[in-house]
Amino acid sequence: MLPRAVPGPLRAVLKRVLLALGILVLSAVIVYLGRDGYRDSSGKPIGWLTSFYYATVTLSTTGYGDVVPVSDSARLISTLFVTPLRVLFLLVLVGTTLEVLTERTRNEWRQERWRSKVRDHTVVVGYGTKGSSAVQTLLKHGTTPESIVVVDTDPARIAEANRRGLVGIVGDGSRSEVLERAEISKARHVVISAERDDTAVLTTLTVRRLTRRATVVASVREAENAPLLRESGASSVVTSSDTAGQLLGMATISPKVSQVVHDLLSHGEGLELLERPADTGDVDKDPRALKEPVLAVIRGSRTMRFDDVAIGTIQLTDRLVVVRSVHNRRTDPGRR
Template sequence: MIRRLTASDRLTDRPDHSLVGVIRIPEGTVSPVTAIVRRVIGAVLALVAAVVIVYIDRDGYRDVNGDGLSLLDAIYYATVSLSTTGYGDITPWSPSARLVNVLVITPLRVLFLIVLVGTTLAVLTERSRQAFKIQVWRKKVRDHVVVVGFGTKGRSAVSAVLTDGMKPGQIVIVDTDQNSLDAASALGLVTVHGSGTRSDVLRVAGVDRARAVVVAANRDDSAVLITLTAREMAPKAQIVSAVREAENVHLLRQSGADSVVVSSETAGRLLGMATHTPNVVDMVEDLITPDSGLAIAERDVEPDEVGGSPRHMSEIVLGVVRGKKLYRVDSVEADAIEEGDRLLYVRKVTPPAENEETS
């Protein structure tokens, strides 16, 4: 029997605070040792403050012997007071000492207790902070990239997007595998735990406001469903889908994918080429690796390039994009560059280390 989704099952019907654990906004991590050291320092500072305050006004306190307070007595009184033990052997008797206990020692006692139960409060604070960050993120996120699936294909896609200059916080990963989400979060990416085949998960990821959607599912049927759902939500977004079998390309196209990459056949062709032309494979690998060497890029034409031939440019031009159609550089349509065209060309990529040396 198939159970219908209730309102509590749909992520889009949940308040922001209930999405903690579903959406994770990246933030700096603190080691357990550092967290403990910070709490100990906080407790010691509160204790020192109490000791100083009591010792300064030591004439306003009396112990059971009726004599004044020494420094050791002040430390003892501050310790038992902040820990709420309070044996009663030392008491404030002057009005000023009692006022200080009400206005200063009591808040320090509360602060000391907060430090002692810091683990529980840290969990509550973390959830509150995450809920607030999720609320702000959902209101402000625009023109981001959603990557559905963070396997080998998804990670490579993210690497390419990051190389193009997009900030990690503008990339959202959707996956059901927690290990993959943890790896994505470690890179500073926003993560959403859930299946990309569910419309509410994609909506929580902000697909309807995304600039691009990368579908890197492990199964072709899942890729078709994700693409179809994403296209329905985001009619203007650029959707790129990966498919394992070439016979399913038309299904992805019909579902709304702007570009379809056949992963298995592409890998197979490269493997076949490597048996007799390994240098060609190395060059192809260089072109599709954006980190260094040569890379294929796209740019707008300059005003002084309009009317010229892409074959006679200083750059190696591979094609001309006119409207939404790509023309190879040897086609008749690409004889002359028109205003509004975009050029696909080969550019040299300078590694970051080399940039630092030259600067």
Template sequence: MVRRLSSSREDGDTERQGSVLLPRLSVSPLRQVMRRLLAALLVLWVTVLLVYVDRDGYVDDVDDHMTFLDCLYYTTVTLSTTGYGDIAPGSDSARLVNTLVITPLRVLFLIILIGTTLEALTDRTRQQWRLNRWRSALRDHTVVVGFGTKGRSAIQTLLSTGLGRDQVVVIDAYPQSVKAANAEGFAGVEGDATRSQVLVRAEVQRARQIVIAPQRDDTSVLVTLTARQLNPRIKIVAAVREEENAPLLRQSGADQVITSASAAGRLLGLAMLSPNASSVLEDLIQRGTGLDLKERPVTKAEAGRSPRECDDLVVSVVRGHRILAYDDPEAASLALTDRLVVIHRASRALPEPDERRGEAR
């Protein structure tokens, strides 16, 4: 279900999309059964009327007169395929109507009353059971707002670190994007992420982190404000197109802000001035190939040593809320509470979890 924040925004989005998205109605299994029961009754009464109109063409073993009750009785035993044989079509017209009309109605009756009803019961009940189980088991997951280029790339990077697909929930306003996320094995929520009820459906209040990568900067700000209100402890990483909007996102509660337009522009400029440096930087960004840029805790063996003595190439030392350069005099001796931003080979294993004392910090 797509909702807009204002009428002007709705008009702009409608012109850009060129289509109207209607909300999908959720029908309970009981209502599904009632609808099919009414359809079956409609088929039953249509057949009764057909038999009653041509009642003179039927033979009754009890008496020679076909009443309305007799027509109703014959219709029920015929559509249910019971067929006692005490009433049977005798004339050519009655037999023709039975062959061409009542027999197809009998098949339709059985499909409506039995096949479709069972399918509705089993399918809807199973889907509701899966949804309830998914919601009850979902904890410390990752919510990704926007399944575009930025959102997909962020998910692929997170998956390369060992995050399971069942721990990712995608929110997008476009149904085709949600279907694409489902096809790749991710749970999806269709709707406007600026609305709190949409974020609640994605269980943001119990999520560990959220990646906000919509197409508009104002959407990023509103989603950040709403997510921070629902979950004050959630880690928020948001993307903006314009660098001037980055401070506003940080004030809204984002922990990290990535400026996509300026970052791409700097990379283009670097590629012109120093193509090799640009290739190395692109290699660092693409996780899993060549060199990787990673943040990790200081191991026990590295405590008290200089950053230059570490096995990995240390770029920065994170101490508290400060980021120190590798050659900063304050970072000359590493502490166990420090974290390191390092460059290492993609195939090289990082320290085991029991050595990462600061991982949960």
């Protein structure tokens, strides 16, 4: 389901039905007001029932001929008002039918067009509390909504993702055909935030069977299942229950430290934790000598803490994990 601003199907149909009823009522009122110029073959006077009957058979182009305009004024009104209303009534009915018939074709065309263009996107499997928070963090760090694809079994969650401008797919993320619809083979990142650990493992195995290039980040509730996820192919594993417990313990012992950690994890406020490439001003320096606090140095596939003697000095090909204040980032936007 690609995001777009359209009313729900029930609302659209109801709107057209009300419009058609309005045209019918207006036609019946016109006939009733000019009832002296109409003749019923039964000889009865024209009343409200006959007016609605005549409007119905006229607008639907049935035209039984048992009620007809006989006066010049009635024929003129039928020509100038009833006939245009008949055309409008038919357009409403035909438009509704065509919309129903073409909606599926239009959606399929939009989906094929999206699949042909999507590259290096992020697939988020599971859009519950963890998944939506992960998406919010990605958006705050500059990821565009159209480059995020959400997969969830709950249509309501997918509808919410669409409202945020994300691409949504209703389905089980552990199934190959569902992930293929998300163009998983072209994805750069995959975030797995399933509600059950066994589902997370199965989803990771399925993702790795379909792609080897994507970075897979998965969450588990229990720490004992983390090794199994890594063996299944996850690049990084976050243990939600342990992390939450550690933060709770930290907040109990040292509330201020807990506030700093929360500040680091909250993008756009106070301090933020980010990864940036080393620049020429950093080369050949000790990590502790830089203006920005360096927490770790990433060299190749190895991540080393700032005090690791193996670092020596910073190289141009290194990437640095640093702490930066939001104020400094805003005043020096080019240094990322």
